[in-house]
Amino acid sequence: MALTFAATPRSAAPAGHRRPQSGRRALSRHLTGWAFAGPATLIVVGLSLFPAVWAFFISRAKWNGIAPATQVGWQNYQRLAGDPDMAAAAQHTLLLTALFVPASIVIGILVAIALNQKIRLIGFYRTCIFVPYVASAAATGILAGFVFNPQFGAANEILRNLGIPAQQFLESPGQAMYIICIIALWGEIGFTAVIYLAALQDIPKELIEAARTDGASPWRIFLHVTLPELRPVTVFTAIWQTITALQLFDLIYTTTRGGPLNSTQTVVYYIYELAFQTQRLGYGAAAAYLLFAVTLLLSALVIWYGRRRGTEAF
Template sequence: MTTAAPAAVTAPVPRPDPPRRRRVSRDSLAAWGLLSPNLLVFGVFLFLPLLATVWLSFYSSSGFGPREFVGADNYTELFGDSTFWRATANTGLYALLTVPVSLVIGLGIALAMNKPLRGRGVLRAIYYVPYVISGVVIAVAGRWIFNENVGVINRLLRSAGLDGVPWQSDAVGAMGSLVLISIWTKIGFVMVVYLAGLQSIPKEYLEAAQTDGAGRWQRLRYVVVPLLKPTTIFLVVLGVIESFQVFDIVYVLTGGGPGNATEMLVTYAYAEGFDARRQGYAATIGVVTYLFIAVLTALWYRRQRAQEADL
C-alpha cells in the first residue's frame, strides 16, 4: 500500500491594486457650487483691484494717456513725503483717541442694557442707529453741529457766557470735532458686541463671586472684564482697522484741513489720485496702508491662535 504525498500548499497570489481614480464626490461639487459665487465676487471686487493697485504703484499715471514705468520711485518719494507721515500720524492719533473712548462708553452702555430695564429694546436701537447711518449724513449733521458761527455747540457755549470753540479753523478743534462725531457713530456697534459677550458669561461665575463677598465693582474688574478680553481685543483690532480706512466723515466734515491737520491716509490718497491726478502715487499710498492693516490683522490672528492653544 502506497501513501500519496500531501499536496503542496500554495499561497494565494496577491492581486494588483486597481488603479486609483480621482472621483469628485457630490458633496464637493455642491460645496464648490455654493462657494463659486462668493469666490467670483471676491475675485472681481477684491483680489483683482488689489493686484491692479500694486501694479499701478510702479507706474506714473494721470489716468489719461500712456503710463510710464518708474519702478520703486513712488515708494522712495512716499517715504520722504512729509504730508504722508503727517497723515500717518493723524490716523494713529485718530485711532488712539476714538478706539479706547468708544470701548469704555460702549461697555458702560452694554452693562446698563444688560439689565432688565423698561424699553430696553428701544434704547438699544437708539444707540445703534448712528452706526448704520451713512457716514456722509453723519458728517453733514456734524458740520451743522460744529459750525463756528451758528453751530449748536457754540451757541450753547455763548449762551453760558463762554467763548465758542474754533471747530473748523483750528487744528485741535478740527480733530476734536472729528473724534467726537466718530465716537458717537462707533458706540452702538461696540455696545452690541459687548452685549453679546456679557450674555455669554455664565451666571454661575457672577453668583460665586457674589457669594464670596465680591461687590459690584469687584465682580466687574475681576470677573467680567477678564472674560471679555477676547471681545475687547477683537474690538480694538477692528477699530484700528476702521481708523486706517476712515474717509467719508473726514472728507465731508473737515476735508483734511485746516493745513493737513486732519488729513488721513485714505483722504490723502484720494487727493493725490483725483485732485493732483497722480494715480500711481495714490496707489502707492493705498498699498502701504494695506500693508499696515495686514500686519495688524496678522498680529491679532497670531494672538488668537496662541490663546486658543492655551485653552
C-alpha cells in the same frame, strides 16, 4: 420537505452598496451649494483680488490714467519715505487712532453694561444706540457740520447758555481732529456696544453668582470676572476699530476735506488727493499699499499679543 429561507434585512446589505449612493448625495449637496454661492463668490473675489493686483502694478509705475504708464520700479515707495505730506498725514492718522480706539472700547463696554440691565423699554434704548451706526457716515458728517458750525451750530448755542465762549470746532486746526474723533465715536459706539452686549450675555451666570457668594463687590466682580471674560471680544474690537480709524474717509470728506490747514488730512484722504485730484495714480497706489502693510502689521501684532496673553479671538 420544507425549505426555509432566511430573510436578509436591509441593514445587513453590504456597505459597498450604500457608499456610492451616500457619496452621490453628498456630491449633489456640494454642487447645489456651490451653484448658489459660486457666482457671488466669483464676483466678490474678482472685485477684490483683481483691483488689488492691478493696483500693485500701478504702484510701480508713473501714470496719470490717460497717457501710457512709465515703469519706475520701487521709486514711488522710496519717495513716500521722504514725503513730508505723507508724514504729516500719518501723524494725523495715528492721533485719530490713538484717540478713537481706546475711547470706543471703554465707552462701548460702559454702554453695553447699561443696556444689559433689566429695565423698562430696554429694547427701545438698544435700538436708539444702534441707529447712528446704521445711518450713513456721509449723512452723519453732513449733520455734524451743522451741529458744530461756529456761527449757528447747536454746540456753540449750548456753550453760550453755559457761559462758555463759542469755539471754532471744525474750523480750528487745533480742535478739528478732536471733533472728528467725537463724530466718529457717535457713529461707531453702537457697533461696539452691541458686540460687548452679546459678550456680556454669554458670560456664565454661575461665575458671577459664585463671586457674589464669596462676598465680592460689584467692582471686583467686574474687574476679576467680567473683564477677563471679555478679552477675546476686546481683541476683536481693537482690531476692527483700528482698521476703521486707519481707513476713515467719509467723515473727513463731508466735514473738513482735510482742512483747516491740512490738520485733518489722514492717510486715506491724502491717497484720495493723490489719485483723484492730482491724477498721480502710481504714487497714490503706492501709498495705499503702504497703508495696507501697516494695517496688516498692526492687526498681526494685536493678534499675537492676545494669543500670548491666552486670549483667542480668531
